[in-house]
Structures are given as structure tokens and as C-alpha cells.
Amino acid sequence: MEVLVELEQVSKSYEEKTAVRNLTLKIEAGSMFGLLGPNGAGKTSTIRMIVGITLPDSGKVTLFNKPWTASALQRVGYLPEERGLYKKMKILDQLVFLGELHGLGASEAGRRAKTWCERLQIGETLQKRTEELSKGMQQKIQFISTLLHDPELIIMDEPFSGLDPVNTILLQDTLLELRKQGNAILFSTHRMDQVEKLCDSICLINRGEAVLSGGMREVKSRYERNHVIIHYEGEDGFLSHPAIAESKNYAGHAEIRLKPHADAQDLLRTAAATSTITKFELVEPSLEEIFIETVGGHADA
Amino acid sequence: MLKNTLLIAKREYVERVRSKVFRITTALVPIGMAGMAYLGSMGTHRIEQGLDQVAIVSNSPELAQQVEAALLSSQHPPRGVEVYAPATPADVARANHEVETHQISGYLKLMDVSGGIPQEATWVSGSSTDFVGQAVMANAVTNGLVRQELLAHGISDEQVQALTRHVNIETMQVKNGQAVTGNAGRSFAGAYALILVLYGAVLIYGINIARSVVEEKTSRIFEVLLSTASADDLMLGKLLGVGATGLTQMAIWAGLLVVAAGSQIAAAHGIHGLESLGITRPELIFFGVFFLLGFFLYSALAAALGSTVSGEQEVQQFSFILISPLVISVFMLPYVLGNPSSTTSVVLSLLPPFTPIIMYMRICAQMPPYWQVLLAVALLGASVLGMVWLAARIYRVGVLMYGKRATVPEMLRWLRYS
Numbered sequence: 149m150e151v152l153v154e155l156e157q158v159s160k161s162y163e164e165k166t167a168v169r170n171l172t173l174k175i176e177a178g179s180m181f182g183l184l185g186p187n188g189a190g191k192t193s194t195i196r197m198i199v200g201i202t203l204p205d206s207g208k209v210t211l212f213n214k215p216w217t218a219s220a221l222q223r224v225g226y227l228p229e230e231r232g233l234y235k236k237m238k239i240l241d242q243l244v245f246l247g248e249l250h251g252l253g254a255s256e257a258g259r260r261a262k263t264w265c266e267r268l269q270i271g272e273t274l275q276k277r278t279e280e281l282s283k284g285m286q287q288k289i290q291f292i293s294t295l296l297h298d299p300e301l302i303i304m305d306e307p308f309s310g311l312d313p314v315n316t317i318l319l320q321d322t323l324l325e326l327r328k329q330g331n332a333i334l335f336s337t338h339r340m341d342q343v344e345k346l347c348d349s350i351c352l353i354n355r356g357e358a359v360l361s362g363g364m365r366e367v368k369s370r371y372e373r374n375h376v377i378i379h380y381e382g383e384d385g386f387l388s389h390p391a392i393a394e395s396k397n398y399a400g401h402a403e404i405r406l407k408p409h410a411d412a413q414d415l416l417r418t419a420a421a422t423s424t425i426t427k428f429e430l431v432e433p434s435l436e437e438i439f440i441e442t443v444g445g446h447a448d449a
Numbered sequence: 450m451l452k453n454t455l456l457i458a459k460r461e462y463v464e465r466v467r468s469k470v471f472r473i474t475t476a477l478v479p480i481g482m483a484g485m486a487y488l489g490s491m492g493t494h495r496i497e498q499g500l501d502q503v504a505i506v507s508n509s510p511e512l513a514q515q516v517e518a519a520l521l522s523s524q525h526p527p528r529g530v531e532v533y534a535p536a537t538p539a540d541v542a543r544a545n546h547e548v549e550t551h552q553i554s555g556y557l558k559l560m561d562v563s564g565g566i567p568q569e570a571t572w573v574s575g576s577s578t579d580f581v582g583q584a585v586m587a588n589a590v591t592n593g594l595v596r597q598e599l600l601a602h603g604i605s606d607e608q609v610q611a612l613t614r615h616v617n618i619e620t621m622q623v624k625n626g627q628a629v630t631g632n633a634g635r636s637f638a639g640a641y642a643l644i645l646v647l648y649g650a651v652l653i654y655g656i657n658i659a660r661s662v663v664e665e666k667t668s669r670i671f672e673v674l675l676s677t678a679s680a681d682d683l684m685l686g687k688l689l690g691v692g693a694t695g696l697t698q699m700a701i702w703a704g705l706l707v708v709a710a711g712s713q714i715a716a717a718h719g720i721h722g723l724e725s726l727g728i729t730r731p732e733l734i735f736f737g738v739f740f741l742l743g744f745f746l747y748s749a750l751a752a753a754l755g756s757t758v759s760g761e762q763e764v765q766q767f768s769f770i771l772i773s774p775l776v777i778s779v780f781m782l783p784y785v786l787g788n789p790s791s792t793t794s795v796v797l798s799l800l801p802p803f804t805p806i807i808m809y810m811r812i813c814a815q816m817p818p819y820w821q822v823l824l825a826v827a828l829l830g831a832s833v834l835g836m837v838w839l840a841a842r843i844y845r846v847g848v849l850m851y852g853k854r855a856t857v858p859e860m861l862r863w864l865r866y867s
Contacts, residue, residue, distance in 0.1 A: 227673075228669060232668030233668065249674070
């Protein structure tokens with residue numbers, strides 16, 4: 149796989165604090181990369197260095213297999229965390245302007261703007277001004293402005309924040325389609341469920357440092373499947389099994405956390421001996437749990 | 450990249466020219482100027498028409514008679530003069546009543562005349578600040594006293610008339626080494642009008658560009674822009690776009706002025722084309738040069754200041770800093786017109802923030818040596834480039850700061866950062 153973005157030992161400090169420390173990451177073509185972390189962890193600082201708004205103090209940023217240059221940004225679509233459009237400008241003019249800045253011809257940019265707006269069900273907004281639109285619509289327009297020039301690399305800072313569930317799914321599906329077409333997507337979020345659903349690989353940063361990174365499967369497999377859900381009929385005596393660290397018992401439904409390296413199969417045999425088991429599931433930890441476990445009590449997200 | 454600069458300039462231009470504000474100011478300013486010209490001409494009118502009916506109240510019939518004669522033979526005599534002399538308190542009360550009921554514009558009170566000299570000379574009128582009346586009366590009283598003295602010394606009435614007649618002073622101006630007939634008033638008015646336009650345009654568009662920077666900053670759209678275009682592209686594009694808007698508006702106004710100056714109505718007032726307003730072709734060319742350079746300098750300064758603030762309201766706070774050199778220039782106008790070659794005028798005209806107005810004023814008053822004009826233009830041009838560079842640096846870094854307004858040490862640090 150072609151590597152589109154590579155950060156090597158990148159650090160960035162501001163006046164009072166270190167925003168990013170020795171961060172290394174790699175994003176491959178056709179993949180969805182999640183940059184996770186609590187608020188203030190350094191996600192936006194990292195993204196800004198990739199798009200050249202700030203320069204790293206040390207370390208190396210490589211875009212499309214070449215050292216960072218401004219001209220490479222023509223192939224990048226960037227959606228900043230804080231959203232902005234020209235308030236008084238018509239949406240179509242605005243999209244054409246931003247498309248032209250990214251090297252499209254005016255007529256081509258206009259054509260694509262129309263196609264995209266229809267695709268995201270906001271075709272009627274093209275002749276309106278930004279100030280007449282709702283927040284969610286404005287966010288969609290910005291989403292489109294990021295994608296108009298069909299960038300190979302799409303970078304979005306908190307793309308779903310503030311969207312309603314329907315639109316969140318619409319935009320998620322759009323991103324998934326773009327990935328299928330071979331575009332690489334990097335997005336930052338503090339919402340674990342989104343990352344879990346969408347991403348191929350992740351990097352979890354906390355206080356400017358990568359605390360966890362790699363492919364989604366690989367990251368998860370590093371954490372034990374120590375959660376068990378049992379649906380049963382009959383005695384609940386098996387809940388005193390020595391492998392259980394903690395359990396919650398609802399009527400016929402027990403949620404269990406096992407002790408480290410405990411034998412789940414032995415628990416199943418014990419339970420089956422006294423009760424009728426209708427369901428026995430070993431659950432892998434959710435990313436959210438991993439996040440909380442890794443970041444600890446410091447996360448304020 | 451030139452392409453980005455032009456794209457940004459195009460956007461600024463198109464959005465501005467399309468806006469309501471542009472249409473409204475384009476229409477309102479000429480209306481306002483015409484109104485001001487009309488009001489101004491009313492003042493002149495008042496002087497030329499002279500005063501309405503006036504009265505003289507005095508205890509000396511001799512002096513009253515001479516002042517009356519002086520008034521009636523002045524350049525702009527009042528419509529009629531009533532004389533109450535020797536005056537009784539009832540006469541004063543009547544004069545007061547007549548002023549109140551607008552039967553007379555006012556009365557001149559010359560009391561306690563001893564040895565021909567009045568101890569009290571008062572111009573009583575319906576207005577608290579009637580400078581025109583006061584000036585006319587001061588002249589008349591001085592003139593009347595002279596007449597009285599001359600007569601007392603046995604000079605004949607005709608000789609007195611001849612000695613105290615009004616002399617009309619012609620004005621001429623040295624242009625290109627020759628004294629040519631000029632009209633000081635008109636030349637001053639023409640130059641003054643151009644200066645007001647320059648001042649107004651710099652003020653409007655300078656603030657405008659600051660607002661536009663602040664808008665991009667508060668809406669955070671600059672972050673998208675900066676991810677494709679450099680801060681220099683953005684700043685230069687913005688200046689060119691807003692500058693082109695300003696020029697478009699000026700061109701419309703200039704067109705209107707040329708049409709108006711050549712029109713029938715103007716001809717009826719003795720104005721035939723721009724030349725008779727005292728505006729010459731070289732002055733127009735210099736106007737263009739100084740307008741452009743001045744505009745860019747102040748706009749770049751406004752953009753730099755705009756980059757350091759975090760909200761619309763703060764633009765108001767620094768607008769004073771922005772216009773203070775312009776205000777100083779305008780205050781210096783009478784001095785520079787009178788002393789176009791003094792050291793102060795020369796130095797001021799070479800300092801870039803003052804150059805556009807002061808040097809232009811000097812050119813209107815008396816063509817300075819060429820080296821001074823060239824040096825001023827060169828210095829101004831260089832400081833425009835310097836200011837654009839500085840503004841781009843501050844914009845580049847300043848826009849990434851959030852919330853609070855930057856302090857001066859912070860700004861210096863930003864310059865080093867980028």
C-alpha cells in the first residue's frame with residue numbers, strides 16, 4: 149500500500165506547553181485513519197502540522213512520499229475543526245471559489261458543487277447565502293468544499309461534531325464510499341463509537357503523546373476478551389466461580405468481568421452444569437473502555 | 450502564486466461591488482458632496498448678497514452718518530440702513546424688537562462717543578455667532594472713523610470717497626515658473642475636494658479591509674485558505690481586490706464630477722470643465738498616484754491591525770490609530786498651503802504616512818522640486834511593500850491565535866515565528 153502521510157518523531161511546543169511530543173504515524177491509501185484523544189490532547193496541533201498551518205519544531209512530515217511542500221496541498225482536502233464560510237457570499241460562488249483555489253476550473257467546480265449538493269440533499273441551498281442556512285447545512289457545505297477537488301487525502305478535524313444522527317450517518321457513508329474509491333481519510337474525534345465503526349487504523353494520543361496506535365484489529369486484540377455475557381435459566385450459583393472478578397446479575401442475564409488470564413471455558417462448564425445456558429458470549433473490550441483504561445481518569449472527553 | 454492572488458482579489462472585488470453597501474455609498478456620496486457644495490455656496494452667497502436691512506443706534510449723529518456712508522459704499526452693501534441718532538432708550542428697545550421680529554438683521558450700537566471715538570461698539574443680531582455681520586460692521590466702523598477724521602481735517606467729501614473706496618484684490622499663482630491668473634478660492638476648493646475624497650476613500654476602505662480580515666479570522670475560514678494559499682497571496686489579493694473596488698467607485702464619482710463640471714447647470718455658475726475648478730491635468734495624475742499608494746499603505750496597516758484583534762468591535766478601537774496621520778494631515782492643510790516650501794512641509798511630505806495628502810497639497814500649492822516628489826513616491830512605495838510584508842506575517846501568525854487581543858511583545862514574537 150502506498151503511504152500518503154508519514155509523521156516521524158514530530159514535536160511541537162507553544163509558549164507554555166508541549167502540544168505534540170515525538171509523534172510517529174503513517175496513513176495508507178484507501179484507509180480510514182482515526183486520530184483519537186481527549187480534548188486538548190494535541191489532535192488539532194497534529195493535523196495543522198500535516199496541512200502546513202504550523203511547522204513542527206522537530207521531526208519530519210512526509211506527504212505523498214515526498215518531504216512536505218505547499219504544492220502537495222492541492223491533493224489534500226482539509227476541513228478545520230472550527231467551521232467558517234463567508235457569511236454574505238452565495239453558496240455556489242463560495243464553493244466555486246474554494247474549488248478554484250484548489251486548481252479546478254470555474255465551470256468544473258460549479259458542476260461538481262451542484263452534484264455534491266444534490267448528493268447530500270442540500271441542492272436547494274446553492275443560491276442562498278451562508279447566513280440563511282442552518283448550522284448543519286453549513287457544515288455539509290464545508291464538507292463538500294473539502295471534497296470538491298477530489299483530493300487523494302482527506303483530513304477532517306472533528307467532522308461530525310454538532311451534526312444530528314441522520315446527517316452523521318449520511319456523512320459517514322459518504323466517507324466510507326470515498327475510501328472504497330481509494331482515497332485516504334484522516335479524521336480526528338473523541339467519539340469512540342465512530343472510530344470503532346469506521347476506522348482501519350487508529351492513533352490514540354493523550355497529552356501530546358501517542359499512547360496507542362496501529363490497526364484497529366491489532367489494537368483491540370492487544371486487550372483481553374475478559375467480558376462475558378451469559379443468558380441463563382435456573383440457578384445463579386456459578387457467579388461465585390473463582391474466575392470472576394466482578395459481576396452484575398439481572399433476571400436471567402449476567403454481565404461478568406473475569407480476572408486476568410482466567411479460564412472462561414471453565415466458567416461455561418460450571419454454569420452449564422447447574423443452569424440452562426441460552427447464550428454465552430466472550431465480548432472484546434470496546435474502544436471506549438480501552439480509551440478510558442489507557443488515558444485513565446485524566447480524560448475529560 | 451499569482452493565480453491564487455488573482456483569485457482572492459477577484460472574490461473580494463466581485464463580492465464588494467455586488468453588495469448593497471457599495472451601491473448605497475456610490476449613490477450617497479455624490480448626493481452628500483452636492484449638498485455640501487450647496488451649503489458652502491450659501492455661505493458665500495450670504496457674504497456676496499450682503500446683509501438685509503440693518504440699523505445704526507448711536508448718540509453721535511456725525512459718526513452714525515459716516516458709518517452709514519461706509520456701509521453703503523462697501524463691496525457688499527446691506528439692503529438698507531436705518532439710523533437712530535442721537536438714540537433714546539426707546540430707540541434701542543425698538544431696534545431690539547425689530548431684530549426679534551426679523552425686520553432687520555441686526556443693529557450696530559455705537560455709544561459713549563467722546564472725541565469722535567465710541568467707547569462701546571456692539572453688533573446686536575438674532576444669531577449668537579454672526580461672524581459675517583461682525584466682520585462687515587468692524588470694517589464699516591473703522592472706515593467710518595477714518596472718514597470722520599478726514600472730514601474733520603478739512604478734506605473734501607469727494608476726496609474722502611476716493612480715499613476710502615473698496616479695492617478689489619486679484620489673486621495670481623505661480624505655476625511652472627510663471628504667474629498666472631488663478632482664483633485662490635477655487636484652487637483651494639478643488640484641491641480640498643480631492644483631498645477629502647482621498648481621505649474618505651482611505652478611511653472607508655481601510656476599515657473595510659480590516660473588517661474583512663477580522664471576518665476571516667472570526668469565521669476561521671482563513672484556515673482553509675491558508676491550507677492552499679500563502680499569507681502573502683491572501684494579503685496581496687485582498688489589497689488588490691479592495692483597491693480595485695475603491696478605484697471603481699472613484700471612477701464612477703470622477704465620471705460624475707466631469708459630467709457635472711461640464712454641465713449646463715455648472716456653466717450657469719461660471720464653471721466650464723475641471724480646469725475652471727482649479728484642477729489641472731498633472732494634479733489629476735498625481736492624485737491617482739497618491740491615492741493608490743496612500744490607499745495601499747493604509748489598507749495594509751489596517752490589515753495588520755485587523756490581524757491582531759479578535760472581534761468586529763475592536764476594529765472601532767484601532768480605527769483611531771489608523772486615521773490619526775490622516776487627521777493630522779488634514780489639520781496641517783492650511784499651513785502647508787500657505788508655506789508649501791517650509792522645512793516642516795518638506796519633512797512632512799517625505800514621511801510616508803503623511804506623503805499622500807501633504808505632498809499632493811504641496812503640488813497643488815506650488816510644484817516642489819522633482820527630486821522631492823520622486824523621493825516621496827519612492828519612500829511611500831517602499832513602505833507599502835514593507836507594510837504588506839509585515840501585515841502578511843502578522844496575519845499568518847495572528848490568525849492562529851484565539852480569543853484575546855495580542856500585546857505588542859506578542860506581535861514581535863509572532864514576527865519571529867513565521
